[in-house]
Amino acid sequence: MQAFIVAERVIAQVVKDKRTIGLMLVAPLFVLFLMYVILGSASDEAAVGLVEPPENFGEVLARSAETVEFGSSAEAEEALKDLEVHAIVDFTGDSPEILIEGGDVSKSGQALRVIRGAFTEFAVLRSTAVNEELMAAVSRLQERAAQLTWEEAEMELPEPAVIGEPEISFLYGGEDAEQFDQLAPALMGFFIFFFVFIIAGVSFLRERSTGTLERTLATPLKRSSIVFGYFIGFFLFVTIQTVLIQLFIVNVLDVPQSGNYFLLLVVNLVTASVALALGLLLSSFARTEFQLFQFIPIVIVPQVFFSGIFDLSDAPVWVEFISGIMPLTYAAHALQNIMIRGAAFTDIWLDAAVLAGFVGAFVLLNMQVLKKQRPV
């Protein structure tokens, strides 16, 4: 019950501070919107220049890239230097030659991929055509032979080796899934972690430096009630934050959401608890707000790299280890699985358990630190 008294006060303080409220509720939406626009505006279409392409090759390539046809190799190379195209396929020699621009890494890679794909598809087309021609030639031969011998030639004809167009379907998401859809759940976790860490850390630091923490501890209040009071108070704001972010990314930014909203809220609350307990703990190692902010590059920034925004499947073992001790790794993993893959609690309980473990450890450490302020 005592924890609720502290919670009520924490809530009253945050509500009276308009900037803090704005920072918690509006800033994540603004940054998410920026991310959405920036990631959506990057074009992955590469332009490929062609010189004397064989029949059909141009059409095949045009399906996955912009194509420009040039009259001569020199003309095409000039266009490549001016970055009008990102690669050239030159058919003037005995075998085709591919020249890649190489300066724009992502566009060059994309160009190489589509050119290779076009060649494969072109080869299939050609072999299908050759197959058909061969089959026709064989039939003609059969007819001729029958005329010569007055007898039908016995001959097993093989099935033509034609591979049909493959059918593509997605287990999760769809063809128009964007990069942002994958990032959105992880970013939500990050924002909640970041803002709760900062606001709770600064609030607690102020309580320490103005003496209100000591004054509060001089009352019959138990140490644990202070920490839990902060938890309850911030749960309210994290719940509002979660609802706002979800409404925004699903309805405004059109991110697909195939999971359970309640489960998302649970994961967000556990994530916020980790950030809160860590913020309270680190605030006791800082004398000023500036010193608290110095923890951000050490504690917060590295978490961004491990929050599912970057693919770490090829990372060395020590990076995997660091990733393993970052709370946001588990938060992002769970949130992505819920939103993209519609995971149930049985799929994410391990992530939730690890996060809860972080909370427990940090709360215990907080109690130890508070013991210095009040031994009983």
Next chain:
Amino acid sequence: MIEVADYSQSFGKKEVLRDVSFTIHKGEIVGLLGPSGSGKTTLIKSIIGMQRPTGGTISVMGETQPTLAVSKSIGYMAQADALYGDLSARGNLRYFGKLYGLKKKELAERVEEVLRFTDLTADASRPVHLFSGGMKRRLSLAIALIHEPPLLLLDEPTVGIDPKLKRVFWQEFEELRAKGVTIVVTTHIMDEAERCDRLLLIQDGRLLDGGTPQELKDEFGSIEGAFMRKEGV
């Protein structure tokens, strides 16, 4: 009310108080007199139970400190104004009142009563960060009184306030004493010391002497004289 026996306190290697013993009875105003850094605040904090004595014992109303058992009976005014600037005066009072276990009706009554007592009723709804230094001191005193504690520990309650307000504070302390409240007040101002029933002189972590202001004056000529003599000046 308060029994301090052979009490010592050190932080790491630094010894702040050594072998302090004294007794404070119900209904007296006792002044802890000593220069800055002599250990007055440390002594007050130990009496509240904010730290564990490294040597000896401190007991308050029969309970050995530190314990949460007597926290409810102690009103504490810290040296720095420990107030929530975002909240109003009433908000601060309600918060601390609830922490001391006051229930709805009683809480509302006590809040208005201490606001009147400290003459803050007119400003009760304003956020505290807009308050002047003197108003903040008054609110700190109001918070110390919110749960009608039988024991008041006031750490330099009159530092930074004007002489007029200082007089009002002391009138209030005397009113409370009349109701049977025990008050321990730290100070280094002599005219305040003279209004105490009894003085405890502290210097460099030692309890030098104790007695009524008159006794100290008779023995040393003046209260300042007591310090001079003991220091061997």
